Amino acid sequence: MAGNTGAREGGDRLGAVLRPVRAGNGFEEALEQILQVVRLGLVPDGERLPAERELAERLGVSRVTLREVLRVLHDQGLVESRRGRYGGTFVLRRSDGAGEDELRRRTAEVDIEDVLRFREVLEVGAAGLCAAHGLSGEGVVRLRRALDHTRDAPLADYRRRDTLLHLTLAGLCGSPSLAAQYAAVRAGVNDLLDCIPLLVRNLEHSQRQHTALVEAVLDRDADAAREIAREHCAGTAALLRGFLA
Amino acid sequence: MAGNTGAREGGDRLGAVLRPVRAGNGFEEALEQILQVVRLGLVPDGERLPAERELAERLGVSRVTLREVLRVLHDQGLVESRRGRYGGTFVLRRSDGAGEDELRRRTAEVDIEDVLRFREVLEVGAAGLCAAHGLSGEGVVRLRRALDHTRDAPLADYRRRDTLLHLTLAGLCGSPSLAAQYAAVRAGVNDLLDCIPLLVRNLEHSQRQHTALVEAVLDRDADAAREIAREHCAGTAALLRGFLA
DNA sequence: AAGCAATGGTTCCCCGCCATACCTTATGGC
DNA sequence: GCCATAAGGTATGGCGGGGAACCATTGCTT
Numbered sequence: 001m002a003g004n005t006g007a008r009e010g011g012d013r014l015g016a017v018l019r020p021v022r023a024g025n026g027f028e029e030a031l032e033q034i035l036q037v038v039r040l041g042l043v044p045d046g047e048r049l050p051a052e053r054e055l056a057e058r059l060g061v062s063r064v065t066l067r068e069v070l071r072v073l074h075d076q077g078l079v080e081s082r083r084g085r086y087g088g089t090f091v092l093r094r095s096d097g098a099g100e101d102e103l104r105r106r107t108a109e110v111d112i113e114d115v116l117r118f119r120e121v122l123e124v125g126a127a128g129l130c131a132a133h134g135l136s137g138e139g140v141v142r143l144r145r146a147l148d149h150t151r152d153a154p155l156a157d158y159r160r161r162d163t164l165l166h167l168t169l170a171g172l173c174g175s176p177s178l179a180a181q182y183a184a185v186r187a188g189v190n191d192l193l194d195c196i197p198l199l200v201r202n203l204e205h206s207q208r209q210h211t212a213l214v215e216a217v218l219d220r221d222a223d224a225a226r227e228i229a230r231e232h233c234a235g236t237a238a239l240l241r242g243f244l245a
Numbered sequence: 246m247a248g249n250t251g252a253r254e255g256g257d258r259l260g261a262v263l264r265p266v267r268a269g270n271g272f273e274e275a276l277e278q279i280l281q282v283v284r285l286g287l288v289p290d291g292e293r294l295p296a297e298r299e300l301a302e303r304l305g306v307s308r309v310t311l312r313e314v315l316r317v318l319h320d321q322g323l324v325e326s327r328r329g330r331y332g333g334t335f336v337l338r339r340s341d342g343a344g345e346d347e348l349r350r351r352t353a354e355v356d357i358e359d360v361l362r363f364r365e366v367l368e369v370g371a372a373g374l375c376a377a378h379g380l381s382g383e384g385v386v387r388l389r390r391a392l393d394h395t396r397d398a399p400l401a402d403y404r405r406r407d408t409l410l411h412l413t414l415a416g417l418c419g420s421p422s423l424a425a426q427y428a429a430v431r432a433g434v435n436d437l438l439d440c441i442p443l444l445v446r447n448l449e450h451s452q453r454q455h456t457a458l459v460e461a462v463l464d465r466d467a468d469a470a471r472e473i474a475r476e477h478c479a480g481t482a483a484l485l486r487g488f489l490a
Numbered sequence: 491a492a493g494c495a496a497t498g499g500t501t502c503c504c505c506g507c508c509a510t511a512c513c514t515t516a517t518g519g520c
Numbered sequence: 521g522c523c524a525t526a527a528g529g530t531a532t533g534g535c536g537g538g539g540a541a542c543c544a545t546t547g548c549t550t
Contacts (some may be wrong), residue, residue: 020305060265084546117420121370175362329516
């Protein structure tokens with residue numbers, strides 16, 4: 001019957017919307033998000049995560065569940081907890097090799113093309129929006145500071161500051177939804193980047209692009225900003241495809 | 246202490262990632278997604294939703310919870326259930342006025358700028374990706390068919406077919422993540438559009454843009470595709486800002 | 491030295507949701 | 521006309537997670 005056929009065709013279309021309502025249980029999602037914070041370098045090695053009570057509230061899970069997450073991270077050697085006033089949960093420097101298989105597992109199950117394409121769209125979009133609408137005075141300061149921060153970065157901290165620069169730009173584009181999605185996809189990109197070596201030559205190239213990108217945004221030259229962002233992403237994408245394909 | 250200050254500054258940065266792990270309970274999220282299906286017109290008026298057992302499984306909630314959702318939708322006059330073989334849950338034609346306050350409530354709590362900007366980024370990005378990477382033979386067919394479908398649309402069904410065209414494009418861009426996000430943001434856009442009148446003049450303009458957009462994509466002219474998509478979004482955005490601001 | 495405050499650590503109870511099984515209704519085929 | 525089938529409708533037990541209260545530890549402040 002016609003209606004039935006229509007419903008079946010529609011059924012395929014529904015796939016984009018009718019995805020599972022939660023990617024996993026509360027525990028798994030909370031774990032994922034805290035890992036994101038760490039992988040994005042939002043809390044650098046040695047620094048403290050928010051207190052358990054605050055973290056639990058912000059993640060929308062109970063403290064009990066959050067503590068299970070922290071216990072797992074502790075068992076994997078990623079964090080350390082200290083009691084008492086001015087105690088807390090601290091991010092440990094990842095002794096290279098720890099969680100290596102974890103990384104393999106994670107990168108094995110992501111759709112690399114999906115990540116790279118989505119990242120490019122968001123990155124280019126954020127740059128274009130920032131340039132087209134202009135930044136507030138405070139926005140200019142934040143962006144400049146983030147850029148300067150990448151210039152004098154020690155090699156070991158470059159990727160983290162690079163990430164922060166891009167997150168800053170995404171955060172300034174005027175779309176919180178875009179910023180949130182960028183954070184998520186960027187965590188995925190960082191996972192991929194952690195699988196390949198950091199080449200100084202790429203880094204210098206990247207740095208020139210950062211400078212040009214920020215200039216274009218501040219000049220409110222949207223087309224230029226978009227084009228630079230696109231090239232920037234294409235560079236990373238080519239690198240990753242080359243190493244991982 | 247320096248570490249403490251750093252942690253506080255970091256705390257602000259964490260905002261983009263440390264969002265609540267679930268927007269609500271299972272019931273609310275399932276409701277939201279089914280509403281999305283209806284609002285996107287993925288199941289047209291009079292057609293049947295997937296069977297309860299299938300829907301529950303695809304949404305990752307129990308049938309009990311799903312049925313609570315359907316009961317709410319039934320009470321609001323949006324769906325009707327019929328028992329027996331070839332029964333099911335059917336989407337009712339929305340008698341204008343029903344759920345009107347619901348719409349007001351919903352549109353009141355969305356960040357219009359966020360929605361419009363994010364939508365533009367995704368729309369432009371999807372068009373650019375499709376044009377840049379080219380479509381498969383089947384992709385070409387699907388896109389053409391969706392476009393043709395908007396041409397001979399009765400006025401009452403235009404917005405639905407328009408939505409389907411854009412969803413098709415997003416689905417063909419090679420990034421499932423982008424497609425999913427587009428579906429979500431488009432549902433929000435449709436809510437906003439439902440608050441303003443449908444002007445035939447805008448519709449004709451829109452239709453010309455659709456044709457040009459599809460042509461640009463099929464010609465693999467990414468710059469043109471992006472530019473048309475941008476104009477297309479700007480038109481809708483201006484309309485919405487004018488009526489709702 | 492005493493007290494306070496901020497943090498991690500622990501326990502308890504209750505609710506919401508899930509899984510499962512079963513019942514009821516309507517339709518088509520034998 | 522009977523029965524198989526596919527759908528919605530109902531009932532129950534179990535458990536994961538949440539909320540709240542409390543304990544334990546540390547270091548600053550007085």
